[in-house]
Amino acid sequence: MSNHPGDACGSYDDLISTAIAAALRPVASMESEWDMPKLSKKVRKYFISGSNGLDFQGQALHELVNQYADNVFVIIFQALHDKPWINEVNFVQVLEACVKDRFPKPMLNSVSPRKFESIIDAAHKRAFEEQRFSTILWAVTAEHFKQPKAMKKVREAFEAGRKKAVLRGRKKKG
Numbered sequence: 001m002s003n004h005p006g007d008a009c010g011s012y013d014d015l016i017s018t019a020i021a022a023a024l025r026p027v028a029s030m031e032s033e034w035d036m037p038k039l040s041k042k043v044r045k046y047f048i049s050g051s052n053g054l055d056f057q058g059q060a061l062h063e064l065v066n067q068y069a070d071n072v073f074v075i076i077f078q079a080l081h082d083k084p085w086i087n088e089v090n091f092v093q094v095l096e097a098c099v100k101d102r103f104p105k106p107m108l109n110s111v112s113p114r115k116f117e118s119i120i121d122a123a124h125k126r127a128f129e130e131q132r133f134s135t136i137l138w139a140v141t142a143e144h145f146k147q148p149k150a151m152k153k154v155r156e157a158f159e160a161g162r163k164k165a166v167l168r169g170r171k172k173k174g
């Protein structure tokens with residue numbers, strides 16, 4: 001990852017552009033609808049929109065980064081769920097650059113560089129995987145259940161079971 005927040009590291013806007021280009025480069029050949037400048041512009045918009053409504057008062061950095069990651073990946077998976085490359089892309093550097101750009105500097109400087117990277121990595125992995133799973137679950141339940149109430153109950157049961165399994169797996173690791 002790049003420099004710790006608050007370091008003199010140039011324009012965050014440049015970091016965001018560079019991070020988006022790096023994230024999309026490995027999947028560019030799989031994108032057939034948009035050219036890379038248009039796709040990059042859309043991805044930038046999704047990441048910037050994800051910070052709308054965040055309340056930076058009275059919350060810890062890790063809580064806000066997780067809220068932001070949730071917001072961003074909900075937007076991304078709603079907009080790009082049909083893209084064949086969506087499960088292949090790694091947006092961790094984009095998340096990091098956008099957090100550095102959008103979050104208050106004193107909050108960012110309140111943690112060590114190692115802790116900052118850990119917060120970003122964990123939020124990215126969790127939020128991306130939750131949205132990836134949710135998108136697949138939505139498609140599968142829509143295929144098998146035609147009544148909205150039944151679909152909702154099945155999705156909620158699967159998501160609750162998955163979250164419980166993930167938490168149990170984390171407890172065994174740590």
